[in-house]
Amino acid sequence: MATGTDQVVGFGLVAVSLIIFTYYTTWVILLPFIDSQHVIHKYFLPRAYAVLIPLATGLLLLLFVGKTPILQWSPDLAGCASTL
Amino acid sequence: ALCYLPEPERGRKFPRHRPENYSSQKAVRRKSSSRRGLPDADADLNATLRATMTKLTQWLWVLVLLGSAWAALTMGALGLELPFPCQEVLWPLPAYLLVSAGCYALGTVGYRVATFHDCEDAARELQSQILEARADLARRGLRF
Numbered sequence: 266m267a268t269g270t271d272q273v274v275g276f277g278l279v280a281v282s283l284i285i286f287t288y289y290t291t292w293v294i295l296l297p298f299i300d301s302q303h304v305i306h307k308y309f310l311p312r313a314y315a316v317l318i319p320l321a322t323g324l325l326l327l328l329f330v331g332k333t334p335i336l337q338w339s340p341d342l343a344g345c346a347s348t349l
Numbered sequence: 350a351l352c353y354l355p356e357p358e359r360g361r362k363f364p365r366h367r368p369e370n371y372s373s374q375k376a377v378r379r380k381s382s383s384r385r386g387l388p389d390a391d392a393d394l395n396a397t398l399r400a401t402m403t404k405l406t407q408w409l410w411v412l413v414l415l416g417s418a419w420a421a422l423t424m425g426a427l428g429l430e431l432p433f434p435c436q437e438v439l440w441p442l443p444a445y446l447l448v449s450a451g452c453y454a455l456g457t458v459g460y461r462v463a464t465f466h467d468c469e470d471a472a473r474e475l476q477s478q479i480l481e482a483r484a485d486l487a488r489r490g491l492r493f
Contacts, residue, residue, distance in 0.1 A: 268467055275463025282456035286449060293445045297437035312437070316444045323447075 289315070419443065 292309050299305060310318075402410075421427050423440050431439070483493060 268469070271465065271467075272463045275459045275461070275465075278459025279456050279463070282452040282459065286452040286456075289445065289448050289452075293441050294438055297434040312441070316441050319444050319448050 416443075 292312075292315050296306065296309060296312075419439070419442060422431070423436075487493065
Protein backbone atom coordinates (compact mmCIF):
# COMPACT_ATOMS: atom_id res chain seq x y z
CA MET A 266 0.00 0.00 0.00
CA ALA A 267 1.08 3.55 -0.66
CA THR A 268 1.88 5.79 2.27
CA GLY A 269 1.03 9.19 3.64
CA THR A 270 -0.07 11.84 1.19
CA ASP A 271 -0.31 9.33 -1.67
CA GLN A 272 -3.13 7.52 0.09
CA VAL A 273 -4.91 10.73 1.01
CA VAL A 274 -4.71 12.13 -2.50
CA GLY A 275 -5.67 8.82 -4.09
CA PHE A 276 -8.71 8.14 -1.99
CA GLY A 277 -9.66 11.81 -2.23
CA LEU A 278 -9.73 11.51 -6.02
CA VAL A 279 -11.85 8.36 -5.75
CA ALA A 280 -14.31 10.13 -3.43
CA VAL A 281 -14.52 13.21 -5.69
CA SER A 282 -15.16 11.09 -8.77
CA LEU A 283 -17.88 9.08 -6.97
CA ILE A 284 -19.60 12.24 -5.75
CA ILE A 285 -19.56 13.83 -9.20
CA PHE A 286 -20.78 10.60 -10.77
CA THR A 287 -23.72 10.05 -8.42
CA TYR A 288 -24.81 13.69 -8.53
CA TYR A 289 -24.62 13.81 -12.31
CA THR A 290 -26.37 10.45 -12.73
CA THR A 291 -29.21 11.56 -10.48
CA TRP A 292 -29.46 14.83 -12.40
CA VAL A 293 -29.48 13.37 -15.92
CA ILE A 294 -31.02 9.90 -15.51
CA LEU A 295 -33.22 9.86 -12.43
CA LEU A 296 -34.80 13.32 -12.21
CA PRO A 297 -37.02 13.09 -15.34
CA PHE A 298 -38.74 10.09 -13.78
CA ILE A 299 -39.43 11.84 -10.49
CA ASP A 300 -42.63 13.83 -10.05
CA SER A 301 -41.94 17.52 -10.70
CA GLN A 302 -43.51 18.52 -7.37
CA HIS A 303 -41.02 16.45 -5.38
CA VAL A 304 -38.71 18.37 -3.02
CA ILE A 305 -35.55 16.82 -4.54
CA HIS A 306 -35.78 19.08 -7.59
CA LYS A 307 -34.78 21.97 -5.32
CA TYR A 308 -31.23 20.59 -5.14
CA PHE A 309 -30.63 20.52 -8.89
CA LEU A 310 -30.16 23.30 -11.42
CA PRO A 311 -32.33 23.54 -14.53
CA ARG A 312 -31.65 20.73 -16.95
CA ALA A 313 -29.86 22.80 -19.59
CA TYR A 314 -26.96 23.27 -17.18
CA ALA A 315 -26.39 19.51 -17.19
CA VAL A 316 -24.84 19.92 -20.63
CA LEU A 317 -23.53 23.48 -20.38
CA ILE A 318 -21.42 23.04 -17.25
CA PRO A 319 -19.45 19.96 -18.48
CA LEU A 320 -19.03 21.63 -21.89
CA ALA A 321 -17.65 24.84 -20.38
CA THR A 322 -15.38 22.89 -18.01
CA GLY A 323 -14.08 20.79 -20.87
CA LEU A 324 -13.32 23.84 -22.99
CA LEU A 325 -11.52 25.54 -20.10
CA LEU A 326 -9.45 22.40 -19.45
CA LEU A 327 -8.50 22.16 -23.12
CA LEU A 328 -7.42 25.80 -23.16
CA PHE A 329 -5.30 25.40 -20.04
CA VAL A 330 -3.70 22.19 -21.29
CA GLY A 331 -2.24 24.25 -24.11
CA LYS A 332 -1.12 27.08 -21.83
CA THR A 333 0.80 25.39 -19.02
CA PRO A 334 4.23 23.92 -19.78
CA ILE A 335 4.13 20.14 -19.63
CA LEU A 336 7.88 19.61 -19.37
CA GLN A 337 9.95 21.85 -17.16
CA TRP A 338 13.52 22.56 -18.01
CA SER A 339 15.53 21.79 -14.86
CA PRO A 340 19.19 22.64 -14.20
CA ASP A 341 19.76 19.03 -13.00
CA LEU A 342 19.48 17.71 -16.53
CA ALA A 343 22.25 20.00 -17.70
CA GLY A 344 24.36 19.03 -14.64
CA CYS A 345 24.01 15.28 -15.40
CA ALA A 346 25.24 15.71 -18.95
CA SER A 347 28.41 17.53 -17.88
CA THR A 348 29.74 14.67 -15.71
CA LEU A 349 29.62 12.06 -18.49
CA ALA B 350 19.09 -6.89 -34.26
CA LEU B 351 15.37 -7.49 -34.75
CA CYS B 352 15.69 -11.25 -34.26
CA TYR B 353 14.35 -11.10 -30.71
CA LEU B 354 10.98 -9.73 -31.83
CA PRO B 355 8.23 -12.39 -31.87
CA GLU B 356 6.89 -13.59 -35.19
CA PRO B 357 3.42 -12.22 -35.90
CA GLU B 358 0.98 -15.12 -35.65
CA ARG B 359 -1.23 -16.08 -38.54
CA GLY B 360 -4.44 -14.12 -38.57
CA ARG B 361 -3.13 -11.43 -36.17
CA LYS B 362 -3.63 -7.80 -37.12
CA PHE B 363 -0.02 -6.79 -36.43
CA PRO B 364 1.99 -5.56 -38.30
CA ARG B 365 -0.74 -3.51 -39.92
CA HIS B 366 1.35 -2.19 -42.73
CA ARG B 367 1.77 -4.28 -45.82
CA PRO B 368 5.45 -5.07 -46.52
CA GLU B 369 6.66 -3.98 -49.96
CA ASN B 370 7.33 -7.54 -51.08
CA TYR B 371 3.81 -8.65 -50.17
CA SER B 372 3.10 -10.21 -53.54
CA SER B 373 6.31 -12.24 -53.38
CA GLN B 374 5.37 -13.38 -49.87
CA LYS B 375 2.04 -14.53 -51.23
CA ALA B 376 3.85 -16.46 -53.97
CA VAL B 377 6.11 -18.09 -51.37
CA ARG B 378 3.10 -19.00 -49.24
CA ARG B 379 1.35 -20.45 -52.23
CA LYS B 380 4.35 -22.59 -53.09
CA SER B 381 4.76 -23.87 -49.55
CA SER B 382 1.06 -24.64 -49.14
CA SER B 383 0.95 -26.60 -52.40
CA ARG B 384 4.04 -28.47 -51.29
CA ARG B 385 2.22 -29.43 -48.10
CA GLY B 386 -0.70 -30.65 -50.22
CA LEU B 387 -3.15 -27.96 -48.93
CA PRO B 388 -5.47 -26.22 -51.42
CA ASP B 389 -4.41 -22.74 -52.64
CA ALA B 390 -7.79 -21.31 -51.59
CA ASP B 391 -6.65 -21.64 -48.00
CA ALA B 392 -3.87 -19.08 -48.49
CA ASP B 393 -6.18 -16.68 -50.37
CA LEU B 394 -8.86 -16.95 -47.69
CA ASN B 395 -6.25 -16.25 -45.05
CA ALA B 396 -5.16 -13.13 -46.90
CA THR B 397 -8.69 -11.76 -47.29
CA LEU B 398 -9.70 -12.53 -43.71
CA ARG B 399 -6.72 -10.62 -42.37
CA ALA B 400 -8.41 -7.41 -41.18
CA THR B 401 -7.11 -4.18 -42.69
CA MET B 402 -9.22 -1.91 -40.48
CA THR B 403 -7.22 -0.03 -37.87
CA LYS B 404 -8.34 0.52 -34.30
CA LEU B 405 -8.94 4.19 -35.06
CA THR B 406 -11.29 3.30 -37.90
CA GLN B 407 -13.15 0.87 -35.67
CA TRP B 408 -13.63 3.46 -32.96
CA LEU B 409 -14.75 6.06 -35.50
CA TRP B 410 -17.24 3.60 -36.98
CA VAL B 411 -18.76 2.85 -33.58
CA LEU B 412 -18.94 6.57 -32.75
CA VAL B 413 -20.55 7.41 -36.07
CA LEU B 414 -23.14 4.64 -35.70
CA LEU B 415 -24.05 5.51 -32.12
CA GLY B 416 -24.01 9.24 -32.89
CA SER B 417 -26.33 8.87 -35.85
CA ALA B 418 -28.68 6.66 -33.82
CA TRP B 419 -28.76 9.30 -31.07
CA ALA B 420 -29.31 12.15 -33.56
CA ALA B 421 -32.11 10.26 -35.28
CA LEU B 422 -33.85 9.57 -31.96
CA THR B 423 -33.50 13.08 -30.50
CA MET B 424 -34.73 14.83 -33.63
CA GLY B 425 -37.66 12.47 -33.98
CA ALA B 426 -36.55 11.46 -37.48
CA LEU B 427 -37.76 7.92 -36.93
CA GLY B 428 -41.27 9.13 -36.21
CA LEU B 429 -41.79 7.14 -33.02
CA GLU B 430 -43.31 9.02 -30.09
CA LEU B 431 -41.08 8.41 -27.08
CA PRO B 432 -42.56 9.16 -23.64
CA PHE B 433 -41.44 12.55 -22.33
CA PRO B 434 -39.12 11.29 -19.52
CA CYS B 435 -37.27 9.13 -22.07
CA GLN B 436 -36.77 12.12 -24.34
CA GLU B 437 -35.51 14.13 -21.39
CA VAL B 438 -32.96 11.43 -20.59
CA LEU B 439 -31.93 10.97 -24.20
CA TRP B 440 -30.77 14.40 -25.30
CA PRO B 441 -28.00 14.97 -22.68
CA LEU B 442 -26.77 11.38 -23.17
CA PRO B 443 -23.47 12.14 -25.00
CA ALA B 444 -22.50 14.66 -22.33
CA TYR B 445 -23.47 12.14 -19.65
CA LEU B 446 -21.31 9.41 -21.21
CA LEU B 447 -18.34 11.77 -21.47
CA VAL B 448 -18.67 12.90 -17.86
CA SER B 449 -19.01 9.35 -16.56
CA ALA B 450 -15.98 8.25 -18.62
CA GLY B 451 -14.02 11.13 -17.11
CA CYS B 452 -15.17 10.18 -13.61
CA TYR B 453 -14.16 6.57 -14.20
CA ALA B 454 -10.71 7.66 -15.40
CA LEU B 455 -10.23 9.97 -12.41
CA GLY B 456 -11.39 7.34 -9.95
CA THR B 457 -9.17 4.64 -11.43
CA VAL B 458 -6.11 6.89 -11.35
CA GLY B 459 -6.83 7.86 -7.75
CA TYR B 460 -7.38 4.26 -6.68
CA ARG B 461 -4.14 3.09 -8.28
CA VAL B 462 -2.21 5.95 -6.68
CA ALA B 463 -3.63 5.01 -3.30
CA THR B 464 -2.93 1.28 -3.61
CA PHE B 465 0.49 1.52 -5.23
CA HIS B 466 2.96 -0.84 -3.58
CA ASP B 467 5.69 1.27 -2.04
CA CYS B 468 8.79 -0.67 -1.06
CA GLU B 469 10.14 1.58 1.67
CA ASP B 470 12.93 -0.78 2.77
CA ALA B 471 14.14 -1.17 -0.77
CA ALA B 472 14.03 2.60 -1.29
CA ARG B 473 16.11 3.25 1.81
CA GLU B 474 18.57 0.54 0.83
CA LEU B 475 18.87 2.03 -2.65
CA GLN B 476 19.52 5.51 -1.27
CA SER B 477 22.29 4.21 1.00
CA GLN B 478 23.82 2.30 -1.92
CA ILE B 479 23.76 5.48 -4.00
CA LEU B 480 25.62 7.36 -1.26
CA GLU B 481 28.13 4.51 -1.01
CA ALA B 482 28.70 4.58 -4.75
CA ARG B 483 29.13 8.35 -4.81
CA ALA B 484 31.70 8.17 -1.99
CA ASP B 485 33.55 5.37 -3.75
CA LEU B 486 33.66 7.18 -7.07
CA ALA B 487 34.67 10.44 -5.43
CA ARG B 488 37.53 8.57 -3.76
CA ARG B 489 38.62 7.27 -7.15
CA GLY B 490 38.74 10.81 -8.47
CA LEU B 491 35.43 11.37 -10.28
CA ARG B 492 34.14 14.85 -9.53
CA PHE B 493 30.39 15.33 -9.08
